[in-house]
Amino acid sequence: METLRDAFDFRDFSRIERIVFLLFSVFLLVFPWLGTGSFVKAVMIQFLLFSLFGMGWNTIGGYGGQVELGKAQYVGIGAYTVALMMVWWRIPFWVSMPIGILIAVGYSFIIGYPLFRLKGHYFAIATICTSLVLQDIFINWKLVGAAKGIELPIHEHPDFLYMQFKSDTHYFYFIMVLFFAGLFYMNWFRKSKLGYQLRMIKDDEEAAESLGIDARWCKIKAYSIASAFVAVGGGFLAVYNLYIDPYSVMDLDLSIKIALMAMLGGPASMWGPIIGAAFLVPLDRFLGSWLGGQRGLIGLDFMIYSALIMVVSAYQPRGIWGILEQFRRKGA
Amino acid sequence: MIILDAILQGILMGLLFALVALGLTIIFGVMDIVNFAHGEFLMIGMFTSYWTSLLLHVDPLVTLPASAIVGMLLGLASYYWLVRYLLRGPMIAQLFGTFGLMLFLRYLAQFLFGTDYRIVQKGLVVGKSLSLGPFIFDLTKLSAAVLSLLAFLFVYYLLHRTKLGKALRATALNKEAAAYMGIRTDRMNALAWAIGGGTVGIAGGLLVNFWYVYPTVGLLFVMIAFASVALGGFGSIQGAFFAGILIGMIEMLFPMFGHLIGSDFLGPHFKFTIVYFAYFLIVVLRPQGLFGWKR
Numbered sequence: 001m002e003t004l005r006d007a008f009d010f011r012d013f014s015r016i017e018r019i020v021f022l023l024f025s026v027f028l029l030v031f032p033w034l035g036t037g038s039f040v041k042a043v044m045i046q047f048l049l050f051s052l053f054g055m056g057w058n059t060i061g062g063y064g065g066q067v068e069l070g071k072a073q074y075v076g077i078g079a080y081t082v083a084l085m086m087v088w089w090r091i092p093f094w095v096s097m098p099i100g101i102l103i104a105v106g107y108s109f110i111i112g113y114p115l116f117r118l119k120g121h122y123f124a125i126a127t128i129c130t131s132l133v134l135q136d137i138f139i140n141w142k143l144v145g146a147a148k149g150i151e152l153p154i155h156e157h158p159d160f161l162y163m164q165f166k167s168d169t170h171y172f173y174f175i176m177v178l179f180f181a182g183l184f185y186m187n188w189f190r191k192s193k194l195g196y197q198l199r200m201i202k203d204d205e206e207a208a209e210s211l212g213i214d215a216r217w218c219k220i221k222a223y224s225i226a227s228a229f230v231a232v233g234g235g236f237l238a239v240y241n242l243y244i245d246p247y248s249v250m251d252l253d254l255s256i257k258i259a260l261m262a263m264l265g266g267p268a269s270m271w272g273p274i275i276g277a278a279f280l281v282p283l284d285r286f287l288g289s290w291l292g293g294q295r296g297l298i299g300l301d302f303m304i305y306s307a308l309i310m311v312v313s314a315y316q317p318r319g320i321w322g323i324l325e326q327f328r329r330k331g332a
Numbered sequence: 333m334i335i336l337d338a339i340l341q342g343i344l345m346g347l348l349f350a351l352v353a354l355g356l357t358i359i360f361g362v363m364d365i366v367n368f369a370h371g372e373f374l375m376i377g378m379f380t381s382y383w384t385s386l387l388l389h390v391d392p393l394v395t396l397p398a399s400a401i402v403g404m405l406l407g408l409a410s411y412y413w414l415v416r417y418l419l420r421g422p423m424i425a426q427l428f429g430t431f432g433l434m435l436f437l438r439y440l441a442q443f444l445f446g447t448d449y450r451i452v453q454k455g456l457v458v459g460k461s462l463s464l465g466p467f468i469f470d471l472t473k474l475s476a477a478v479l480s481l482l483a484f485l486f487v488y489y490l491l492h493r494t495k496l497g498k499a500l501r502a503t504a505l506n507k508e509a510a511a512y513m514g515i516r517t518d519r520m521n522a523l524a525w526a527i528g529g530g531t532v533g534i535a536g537g538l539l540v541n542f543w544y545v546y547p548t549v550g551l552l553f554v555m556i557a558f559a560s561v562a563l564g565g566f567g568s569i570q571g572a573f574f575a576g577i578l579i580g581m582i583e584m585l586f587p588m589f590g591h592l593i594g595s596d597f598l599g600p601h602f603k604f605t606i607v608y609f610a611y612f613l614i615v616v617l618r619p620q621g622l623f624g625w626k627r
Contacts, residue, residue, distance in 0.1 A: 061424075065424075067423065067424050067427055069427075114612075114616040115616075117616055118615055118616065120423055121360075121366045121423070121427070121566075122562070122566075122615045124366070124427055125366065125558050125562070125611065125615075126612050126615055126616070128555075129555070129558075129608040129609070129611045129612045130608075130612060132555065132605070132608045133605050133608045133609050133612070136604070136605040136608075137605070252551070256431065256435075259428075260428065263424065263428055267424070300439075300443055302435060302436075302438075302439035302442075303436055303439045303440055303443060305435070306432045306433075306434075306435035306436040306439065307432070307436060308432075309428055309429075309431070309432030309435070310414055310429055310432035310433060310436065313418060313421065313425040313426070313428045313429035313432060314414060314417035314418055314421070314425075314429060315417065317421035317422055317424070317425035
């Protein structure tokens with residue numbers, strides 16, 4: 001009960017933040033009726049999906065301060081569990097998704113146990129390695145479709161059991177519900193015991209350990225929470241795209257994008273991942289469709305994108321949220 | 333015999349891996365920064381060699397100085413225009429900064445040269461082989477290995493027998509103490525980036541003789557370099573040398589091993605997977621590596 005109250009309690013935010021959040025929620029609710037084109041709708045779905053990924057990453061990467069660059073493997077686990085169970089045994093989404101989460105969490109414990117012996121650069125590179133190993137296995141594993149990937153059987157639309165729809169509106173509301181569930185969870189998480197412990201570990205691990213916090217175990221727990229978040233997003237990706245392959249759901253680029261959005265928006269803040277996704281997803285999409293479509297300009301969109309990353313990491317490591325807070329403090 | 337052959341081939345490849353890892357380990361040793369863009373430096377070195385040999389109609393081996401100079405300039409530019417600012421931020425910003433550089437260089441290459449796979453068609457050593465008794469070596473790999481070894485020894489000499497190298501190593505050991513002794517550590521950082529870029533540029537120039545060049549070629553080699561550096565110990569130069577050779581041998585022996593026991597699952601598709609896996613095992617079991625002194 002108290003947990004629920006904590007999750008819906010936004011009182012410790014400033015009034016501006018609460019108003020903006022409320023307006024934003026209303027905007028999301030009415031968005032499908034604004035008569036926007038299918039491209040904009042697809043961008044919005046991507047935005048919500050990446051916000052969800054980013055919130056997951058924020059638990060371990062933001063609050064925990066661990067540079068985690070292997071989240072794509074859990075996107076893959078979630079997506080593959082949903083897709084394979086649907087293809088092999090025709091198991092509905094609502095059964096396969098929890099199983100996918102369980103597999104992701106179990107796998108994250110197995111991987112996390114040795115992984116969190118490492119710190120700093122060693123940890124960051126090791127997370128990339130685990131993700132690449134899993135991707136290589138899936139690329140060569142004939143049973144799960146190898147490099148060709150798998151196509152999901154298409155159902156009569158709309159199907160709420162298998163979560164397959166013809167219109168993007170349904171998908172939009174589906175991911176929006178997941179997004180808000182994630183948001184309320186994060187609101188609870190940042191005030192939970194684990195949340196405080198993680199922030200302490202981030203600031204000074206030795207001091208935290210001397211106060212009796214088991215730093216490694218805390219990190220593993222946060223890592224598995226992050227994995228669960230990301231696996232849900234992966235499951236959504238499977239039913240949304242109706243086709244997955246190891247390159248689209250397990251690529252290093254995806255891991256980087258996830259971490260980057262949270263990082264750019266502002267790590268260890270409630271709104272950071274959302275701001276980051278709201279900024280980068282449309283940038284990525286519009287630049288991609290504007291420049292990427294023109295012949296002879298391949299890669300220019302990513303050049304602008306990566307130049308931005310370099311500038312932000314060099315001048316404001318606390319991300320866009322850090323810049324906003326700076327302005328607010330100057331104004332006040 | 334077949335195993336001995338694989339070992340020898342592995343050593344040849346390993347010498348090149350060692351040269352790639354050298355720059356990474358020097359940069360890490362001097363300033364505690366992991367350069368994700370290292371593989372992209374290699375790619376730029378490969379493209380430099382490729383285009384100079386193609387446009388000037390010279391042998392790819394002659395273009396090595398060009399690759400080295402381009403690599404050095406790239407290293408210096410990265411240091412002065414990006415890494416200097418990253419040093420002020422936390423570790424995560426440094427990681428993302430060099431990661432951004434990696435993406436930037438990769439897509440710059442894609443923008444300029446397209447996504448085609450290119451390979452050097454003719455050259456002094458391209459496509460020729462040398463048979464020594466029962467062993468047949470590709471002349472490209474042999475020359476790459478010998479020249480890598482020479483470049484490696486040159487850098488080793490530079491670091492261990494000259495005053496400049498001594499200053500660089502002093503900066504790596506203790507930045508503040510080095511600064512008190514009158515060493516301009518800022519310049520030493522730049523030197524580390526110049527050496528790192530230069531060596532990896534040479535490695536790119538050597539690699540282009542027998543490897544396809546395309547904008548995303550760097551990722552594979554940067555992961556191999558990470559594994560070599562982790563195995564040898566971050567910051568250790570001898571470590572990078574032996575670890576590079578060891579990784580080269582693993583990469584050649586592993587498919588052989590799978591072939592011998594008749595298992596398809598341990599086939600050549602996984603020869604680089606095993607490198608990633610090796611990195612994971614090494615850093616978990618022995619974080620300081622074989623010769624490491626930094627943790």
